[in-house]
Amino acid sequence: MNTKVLFTIATGLVLSTTNISAQATDCATTASIAYEHAKVKNYASAEEPLWKVRKECPTYSVATYQFGQKLLVDKYKKATGAAKVALANDIITLWKERFQYFPGKTKLGDMHSDIGQLMYDNKIGNLESQFAEFDKAYTEDKGNFKRPKKLYTYFSLFVDLHGEGKKELQGVFDLYDDITEKIENEESRLAKKIATLTEKEEAGTVLTSKEKRKLKNSGINLTAFSKVKAGINQKLGELADCKNLIPLYNGQFDAKKADVAWLKSAAGRMSSKECTDDPLFFKLVESLHKAEPSSKSAYYLGILALKDKKTTTALKYFNQSAELETKASDKAKVYFKIGEIMKKQGSKGKARSYYRKALAQKPSMGVCYLRIASMIASSANSCGEDVFSKRAVYWLAENYARRAGKVDPSLRSTASKFAANYKAKAPSKTDIFNNPGKKSVSIGCWIGETVRVPKL
Template identity: 40%
Template sequence: MKTKVIVFIAVLANFLNVNAQTECTDKLSIFVELAKSKNYNDAYPALVELRKICPSFHKAIYAYGEPTIEYFIDNAKTKEEKEKFVREQMGLFDDYDKYFPDNGKGNSIKKALALFDNNVGSVQEVYKILDTTFKTDKANFTNPKALLLYFQIYVDGYEAGTQNIQLQDVFDKYDIIAEKVEEEAKVLSDAKDELLKKQDAGQALTTKEQKDFDRYESNLEAFETVATSMDAKIELLATCDRLIPFYSKSFEEKKGDAEWLRRAAQRLDRKNCSTDPLFAKISETLHALNPTAESAYNLGVSYYNKKNTTKALEYLNQSADLQKDNGKKANVYYTIAANIYGSSNKSQARSYAEKALAAQPSFGKAYLFIAQLYANSVNECGTTPFEKRAVNWLAAQTARRAGQVNSSLKATADQAASSYEQRAPTKGDIFNEGMAGKQICFKCWIGKCIMVPSL
């Protein structure tokens, strides 16, 4: 009899479980169809019921629950009603993480933005959520808007003088958030560069790859905006007049702290304070303590400021060799191209600019730099006035490439190309010279050919 009872209970439990599963399936199907058709008034009661009786049944409850509640937030008639639905949406995000942990949807960030975007709660509540998320789940803190908001609230707290935040705290916060922004931008840039290499090899991108490429570009622009906005926010706080005495005061205490030295040198360089002896002092101490690509770069800049280009080139090349980050490697090579060689040795300058592009194909400003080198060589190349002016076509072509690999440079690239084209031979010149559709090769340092436009 005991065995029969156990079997009966097991069968009954299984029966009830199957019925519950069937009920949840039916209710979810109805809810999803209503939400898909944007019939949110009818979808909402179905969502409430699903969250009550089947909260762990399927991720679709939360995927479609978010826009459902968002509809009521957007259409709230009063401030109290709006806050009610914002808080409900925050609860939805919490449940999503509770029943489907590691979903990677950034729900904590969404909670903070829901409060901020709808002017609900306090700034301190928003900051607490962002701060906790950054410290406990930094890997998934990838929303550009949230990163900027996190920094802005902190700086505002410093400026208000009510949060007991010191200037060093602001610098530290800037550093950790800026590093996160760079980290996310690098992931996107590396992925984009792989697709650019495929294009450069003459292979067409698939539809999916083109969509990915466009997404990478859009997100890179967003992170660039964050970086620019953060720099603007801290600009008044981090002037050379303030930074130099600030770091000078702390140097003796911190000279054994490689991370402090690294960040101090980085900030002095970014704020164009690298001509001050303190920058050289910090750079040399850092390189002796922990030689890295970054410390070698700082020493290169220091020697450049001292007019010792030989030593500067030595350390900058060392930095490029040590650098593992393609974007930073490209920037080092570009620094050599633009500052060490510039227009004094155009061939070497182009060579280093091309090294920058080899490291990072989307490093568009290298193309703009090479285009300028070509345009500045009009009187050095070509044997006739027509050929000399034809160099501008090559400059224009090169400049436009900058906008093709980096959409944020497109306006600048198009403007530069248009300027070069205006200096090139006119249609009348092409006709009079009989050069339409012909090739011109420049035997000077350029060593490249250009096709004359057909009439």
């Protein structure tokens, strides 16, 4: 190879390297300009350089797609009609490009559920294609599929497809059970935060700004999940009524009577919908207990014993169920059932103990706080030493009622009414003024708690 040829090759390599270096520098410069504008939400100035980076340097940084999504979402929120649909498609395209170039930095649950929601909201595609996106999100990355609205849309689409004869009714029930469990887990996580911070506040500790923010955000998110759960129950509607359940399960019984998972699901749904008077319920429970004596079968035997007014036998089965149960929300249900029996029998201390056990398993079970509040309020005359301390019992009842509304937004209105009623019966400002020096009141008998005297 002569010197001239070698020189030509060397020159080409230098020029090539120089061009690559220049392109990289240009990408960095353009991206820097785009990102700085996008950071302060100056999307009008960010758009041209941002799309230039996206087109010419698609692998430069995932920030291109993050800021690009914010820019498009900002436009999307302000748009209407055909322009809104076009922007929805632009966002979908952007998501797909991000996944193409940065799969390791793209959460499938976020991507597919976001695409599905945009398609649903803007009537892009059909029910099946919309559902397919949500189904990918849920089956491939369930942990990152947790936005309340999207969970509702996913279930709603499944029910609609069932209405068109494209999904089985049993599939509707299976998805309902799975999504409800996911929502209840989120509710319990948030309610636990709220309960902990509320108790801290009631004890007189001033919350930090971070704790106040956490308390507020947990309340907002809990409300969202509560609304979605109510919406899912409404969407399920008559599909889960006894008139549909009984013929469905009767038809499946012979083929599935040895299937423990199916027996648990069928008996559980019939129990929750109060279809327990039908002979099928007894057949389900009998088969379940024979196939696999468990917490579930013991619980249902307790239900049947209660129907026969055999309370002692029922309590024996419920306690067995609680001991065997491993799922927190179901264990809470059993403890609540025992608490209800104890309350009915007038054993308030024992009832409270079981309501607390239920709350320990499922912190969002606000009804337990309402039950405790009711028992405390009904004991005002018997658990106070004098007029002031007797009326002070209502402060404690008020506190419990307010907790109910905080951990379970669906009870907020009811809890607020009870709390207001208890507050009206508690010592007035004049009573507090006439009892100077009283910072707290110790309440005796079965209650055994101390309540703070509100500051004037």
